[in-house]
Structures are given as structure tokens and as C-alpha cells.
Amino acid sequence: MDTTFGVAAMAQNQAKCRRGEARYESKARRILLPEFRFVTTRFLSTSTLSNPTNDFNPDGLPEHEFDESHEGYYPNFPVLIQGNGEPWDIGNLYLTQKLASEHKYESRTYRAIADHLLDYLRYLEDEGLDYLHFPKLNQLKVTYQYRRRLVDQVQAGEVSVSTASARINAVIQFYRSIMHWKLIDEDLFMLEPFKDVQRYINTITDYGIPRSLRVKSHNLAITTPRKQPQAEYIYDDGELRPLTMQEQELLLKSLLQSSREYQLIFYFALFTGARTQSIGTLRIKHLKGRLDGDGYLRLPIGMGTEIDTKKGKRMQLLVPGWLVNDLLIYSKSQEVSKRRIRSYYGDIEDNYMFLTLNGNPYYTSKKELLDRRDGQVSRYVGYEEGVHRTLTIQDGGTIRRADAGSECNTVIELTMGRSDIFSSARSSSR
DNA sequence: AGCTTGAAGCCCAGTCATAT
DNA sequence: ATATGACTGGGCTTCAAGCT
DSSP, X not given: OOGGGHHHHHHHHHHHHTSHHHHSSOOOEEEEEEEEOOOEEEXXXXXXXXXXXXXXXXXXXXXXXXXXXXXXXXXXXXXXXXTTSSBOHHHHHHHHHHHHHOSOOOHHHHHXXXXXXXXXXXXXXXXXXXXXXXXXXXXXXXXXXXXXXHHHHHHTTSSOHHHHHHHHHHHHHHHHXXXXXXXXXXXXXXXXXXXXXXXXXXXXXXXXXXXXXXXXXXXXXXXXXXXXXXXXXXXXXXXXXXXXXXXXXXXXXXXXXXXXXXXXXXXXXXXXXXOHXXXXXXXXXXXXXXXXXXXXXXXXXXXXXXXXXXXXXXXXXXXXXXXXXXXXXXXXXXXXXXXXXXXXXXXXTTSBSOBOTTSOBSBOOHHHHHHHHSHHHXXXXXXXXXXXXXXXXXXSTTOOOOOSOHHHHHHHHHHTTOOOTTGGXXXXXX
């Protein structure tokens, strides 16, 4: 590469070093299956032991068929692939076993776990180590070595402490589980990849009573530094803080040049304090309620309301009447109804208030995931529309700042959780 | 008509932050 | 500790306007 571009190249390399594929010498990767289903294998009576070499089946597998009657599918289920292109059996077995043994499924959590294990797999391939390499001497065991590598990476600033901590925890959890589920040979149980440790953490209950909680930990845990003391005011570098009056004015002014749905999304956020997740999962029908004496719509959100909140927490939003009105008008516009027609639910009031140009929600609701798991609903919709839209899970990432001048960018960036007022200088959005 | 270009919309990987 | 939401930056696809 030409030396003129030295600086740019260096910056690029530096950015790359933070990425897993660059930290290790390994081609291992993780993919996502859009629709993962459990199936039961049934062996057919035609191929019994009396007919072990089945001419019809060159793979040597007895004739079989899959029973796909299991309820629903799991969207975006991760699969780990080794550098040589083959699936990583034990890792994937762990993931599916975990799925089978739990009553709920959150795709992002599985993705996160798989990504941590992917980092581990890459480490193993890079070092040429087996995941069951457990000699007598603790310091030589893979798990201990991996921990050391993680700490080094933290020291080098390649990953944050919290990431390193989460990684080692995911790996320990992996070993715990495969031993517990007996996914590996019983003889190997003696190897001791780590040691169990009891920890106590002091918390204060909602009623102010101090409690000591016993927590199961392990000797390889990487401790994250204690939380900052929370002062009344927040040090603004790197922390969240409310917008100043001036910033709010600037934001409202610059929003006037933005698209209508962005205006409404931001107004909603600004005047109710709702999260992106709640705004994104708002349906038209939710705004049909009656206003209270002060002209507000009291909108319950959280578990059981179809409006999602973090962890399903129940609360109530106070939506100003004028905003309710504007939203309803917006929902009746031709453009918006066109988007609904392109969407999964079609042109009904149960549909999202905010849809992208392509009819995707800004935030995929838990309800939609349920509806899609229920084969009947999605089959019906697919038939009606003549096109089976594939599921994509949106998590608000589609809401980006508009390119409406640097002043506007700065403020919009602020509202997106960046407190560094100078950060707009870092990069132009595209 | 076919090609180029740029904006908009979107998806993804990786990492950090927060709630309980 | 653990589950899961939030944020950033890279990059792909689609569409339409301008050009050949």
C-alpha cells in the first residue's frame, strides 16, 4: 500500500485489532439460522438391523424420516462453525441442549453466548489446543490459559473488562453444563477445568433492608471494577445526562427538517421518556384510548400490554393529547397505510404505529415473534399477501440520525445516548 | 436502453451498559 | 452473576436521476 495512505491504513488496522477475527489466527465463525426447529428422527421399519447395509442409503444411515410436528421455531438460532468449515459439535450441542432445557428463548441471549464461545473456539484454534486439554498442573489447563489471554487483552485495551468477564463466565457455564448434562465422557469429570467458589454480594432490598446474597462463582472469574458512586449530578464524560433546554430546542428545531415518523418518534421519546423498544412496539390501537382530565392518555406498558419494555417491566406513560392526535392522523395517511400493507400484519389497527419504508417494524415485538411461531397465523398471512415475508428481528438499530447539518447531528447524537458533544467530529454518518 | 453514482434503508458483528 | 438492551461502524441492496 502506498505510504501516502499510511495513516488511514493504520487507523483501519487499529479498528480491526478490536475484532475477534483479527485477534486470533482462526477462520471460525458463527452463523444464524433464521428458523431453527427441533425435529424427531423416526427410523423406518423397512430398515432394521436385519438389513444393515442399505443399498438405498450410501451414507450408511438407516432409513428414517423427520417428525416436524414440534411446536414453532426459534428465530435466529446461532450455530458455531470451525475454521475448517465443519460445525463445532460440542459447542452446538451445548447450545441446543440449553435451548431444550429452558422454558424461554431470547435470540439475542443465545447469540451473545454463541459469540463468547466463538471467541473461545478461535482461541483454541489459534493456540492449537483441545477444549479438553487438562493436564495436572492448573496453569497449563486450557481454561486457565484462556483466562490469562483475556486478562492480557484487557491490559492491551483490546476488550473491556466487562467483556472479558462475560467471556470467561460463558466458557465456565459451558463446561459446567456439558458436565452436568453428561455430554462428555464421565471419565473426564475429574479434570477440573475450574473450581467452584461461593461469593457473597451485599444488596439492599426495595424496603431498605440490607441483604447478603450467596452467589455461585468460580475461581477464574474476572472481577469488574465496582460501580462509580452515583452522585446527584452525573459527570458528563461518557455518562448519560439529560439534555439542556438549549439542546432540546435545537433538537426540536432540527427535527422539523426530518421525516414525519422521525418527528413523531422523537416527540414521543421526549415527552414520555419511553425507550426505543416501547415506541417501536407501539400499535395504532393503543392510541385509541380516552384522555384523562388533564388531557393526557394514560398508557400502560410492559408485560401484558403488547407494548414491550425492558424485562417486561410494567409502567404507565403519560402521552399528551396533542401527540395522540398527531399520531392518529399520521396513522391514517396514505403512505403509512401503504407501509402497513407491505408489512407482516397488513392494514389493521393491531399493526405497529411506526413502520419503515419496507413495512418492517423499528423494533420487533415479542407478540410478533409469538404470532409467527404460531404456524397458523403466519401461514394465513403468507397466503393473504401472496408473499411470505421472512422474519427479520429489528432492535431499533434502524433509527439513525439524519444528515441534516452538523448542528443537528450533534444533538441527535446526544439523544441517541452519546454524551460527548464533540463526537460529531469523529465521523460523518455515511 | 444500459451504466454510474449516491442516498436511503437495512442487516450484521462486536462491544458496552443496565436491570434485577 | 446473569440476562438482555443499546450503541457504533462496516457494508450490502435498491432505487432513481443523470449521463452516454
